[in-house]
Amino acid sequence: MSLSRTSPRKVVALLTLLGLLIPGGLTAQVVSKDSLVLIAREIMDAAHYSSLISLDSDGHPQARVMDPFPPEDDMTVWMATNPR
Numbered sequence: 751m752s753l754s755r756t757s758p759r760k761v762v763a764l765l766t767l768l769g770l771l772i773p774g775g776l777t778a779q780v781v782s783k784d785s786l787v788l789i790a791r792e793i794m795d796a797a798h799y800s801s802l803i804s805l806d807s808d809g810h811p812q813a814r815v816m817d818p819f820p821p822e823d824d825m826t827v828w829m830a831t832n833p834r
Contacts, residue, residue, distance in 0.1 A: 787825060794821050802829060 781789070800818040803811050816829040 790825070791821055794818060794827070800829065 797818055800816045801813050802816050803813045806812050819828045819830070821827050
């Protein structure tokens with residue numbers, strides 16, 4: 751996810767979901783981009799599994815369990831899954 755292309759509302763929703771932001775209307779404080787990247791990296795480093803969810807040609811969600819690799823320095827994420 752590129753923060754530069756993400757709307758502020760989506761960032762606030764994500765931070766609230768992760769428990770990093772306490773809802774407070776317009777007075778809520780948002781953590782800095784650097785802090786968010788550090789927090790995301792810590793969560794990703796601790797994860798044993800992840801899921802990749804995509805939509806099939808009919809628009810139905812398809813979930814796959816993935817083996818996450820640690821994020822690269824630029825936060826590029828590589829994932830692997832079993833072809834079966």
